[in-house]
Amino acid sequence: MKFGVLVFPGSNCDRDVAYVTRDLLGQPTRMVWHQETDISDLDVVIIPGGFSYGDYLRCGAIARFSPVMQQVIEHSQQGRFIIGICNGFQVLTEAGLLPGVLARNQDLHFICDRTPLKVERNNLPWTQGYAQGEVITLPIAHGEGRYYADEKTLSEIEDNGQVLFRYHGENPNGSLNNIAGICNRQGNVLGMMPHPERAADSVLGNSDGLKLFQSLLGKAAVLV
Numbered sequence: 457m458k459f460g461v462l463v464f465p466g467s468n469c470d471r472d473v474a475y476v477t478r479d480l481l482g483q484p485t486r487m488v489w490h491q492e493t494d495i496s497d498l499d500v501v502i503i504p505g506g507f508s509y510g511d512y513l514r515c516g517a518i519a520r521f522s523p524v525m526q527q528v529i530e531h532s533q534q535g536r537f538i539i540g541i542c543n544g545f546q547v548l549t550e551a552g553l554l555p556g557v558l559a560r561n562q563d564l565h566f567i568c569d570r571t572p573l574k575v576e577r578n579n580l581p582w583t584q585g586y587a588q589g590e591v592i593t594l595p596i597a598h599g600e601g602r603y604y605a606d607e608k609t610l611s612e613i614e615d616n617g618q619v620l621f622r623y624h625g626e627n628p629n630g631s632l633n634n635i636a637g638i639c640n641r642q643g644n645v646l647g648m649m650p651h652p653e654r655a656a657d658s659v660l661g662n663s664d665g666l667k668l669f670q671s672l673l674g675k676a677a678v679l680v
């Protein structure tokens with residue numbers, strides 16, 4: 457399965473995630489500079505964490521205008537897999553590929569921590585390696601992670617089962633309904649604030665994030 461990791465000026469988790477897909481999982485992986493316009497060779501697009509364009513204005517607000525994003529939108533329309541992690545989640549909401557927004561954390565501080573998460577739904581390629589309701593721990597590191605959506609959107613994503621991960625116990629940033637990760641209606645686009653790539657190698661003492669990438673392997677790239 458071929459993975460592509462988008463690189464914007466200011467991305468800083470791109471190599472970490474490529475280490476997971478290429479070195480830990482042995483999958484072909486290439487870095488995709490944000491000015492590229494042909495990503496048709498990819499099965500999975502990863503939008504990594506970081507500070508794209510310095511995250512001035514609003515996180516992800518400039519990155520979504522990068523040339524590659526038109527191809528990312530087409531990739532999603534074809535039902536192929538896209539995962540946005542942290543800054544990548546922010547880019548996906550800014551691009552309109554996922555509903556809602558990520559606003560400044562409730563206490564206005566940048567948070568760097570480890571947090572328990574509940575897997576809300578395990579019948580998607582992303583999460584099928586986990587048990588339904590399993591509690592895992594992943595690192596978080598963000599200043600704008602407070603998930604917000606208007607009432608109608610929020611009840612739609614809840615009713616459609618689009619919430620895949622919820623903060624368990626303490627809510628670190630004030631996200632509505634403790635939301636930490638959601639997918640689009642079709643399930644092929646996933647955005648999450650926690651960093652699974654930072655908890656994928658057991659040498660780091662926690663590999664709860666590895667299954668997220670592992671679960672995808674061998675799955676049809678196109679969901680209906």
Ligand SMILES: NC(=O)CC[C@H](N)C(=O)O
Pocket residue numbers: 504505506507508511515541542543544566597598599600601
């Ligand atoms: N780790 C990240 O991707 C951080 C995203 C963004 N810069 C924020 O602070 O919210």
